[in-house]
Amino acid sequence: MGQTPGLPAGLTRFNTTDDGAAEAALHEVCASRAWGSKLLAQRPYATTDALYAASDAAMAELTAEDLAEAMAGHPPIGRPKPGDPTSSREQSGMAGASDALKAEMLELNLAYQEKFGHVFLICASGRTGEQMRDAVRNRIDNTPEQEREIVRVELGKINRIRLTRLAELAEGDAA
Structure with a gap:
């Protein structure tokens, strides 16, 4: 498979790979089947911007059930999936957090999950443990409807970061 002039290597590969491999790659970005299918x-x-625009449009169309499916693919903040470099990288702000902050996040995560029925979802990349703690504290008093729309925005940010990695990765690079 040759490189398409002007396109990042990963986007060329994504464009030309078989549907099964492309679907699997999209599922790694977002667990929503509806989003991936779109x-x-x-x-x-033609460009990474076109990929991002398609992602944003698909995200805007997700139902509450589709969002729940997407969120099910995300571990709680402070507990990245074991052996998952993407999860660990995205939650690195909690890696150096104190035991007290980790315990507080666990408590807040459980309270949030009890109220909303799903994990607390935030685009954790670049955020400190304290910033994530403050965010869950601020959001726990939201209505389910308010929180669903915040989750949609946060999930869109996460998807954009992950799509950027997918589009830019050269053959053989680690995800």
Whole structure:
């Protein structure tokens, strides 16, 4: 498979790989099948911006059930999936947190999950443990409807970061 001039290597690979591999790659970005199906159906993408626009449009159309499916693919803040470098990288702000902060996040995560029925979702990349703690404290008093729309925005940010990695990764690079 040759490199398409002007396109990042990963986007060329994504555009030209078989549907099964492309679907698996999208599922690593976002666990929502509806979101993945919409992006898969629009291949090939002429630019990364076109991929991002398709992602944003698909995200805006997700139902509450689709969002729940997407959130199910995310571990709680402070407890990245073991052996998952993406999860660990995205939650690195909690890696150096004190035991007290980790315990507080666990308590807040449980209270949030009890209220909303799903994990607390935030685009954790670049945030400190304290910033994530403050965010869950601020959001726990939201209504379910308010929180669903905040989750949609946060999930869109996460997807954008992950799509950027997918589009830019050269053959053989670690995800």
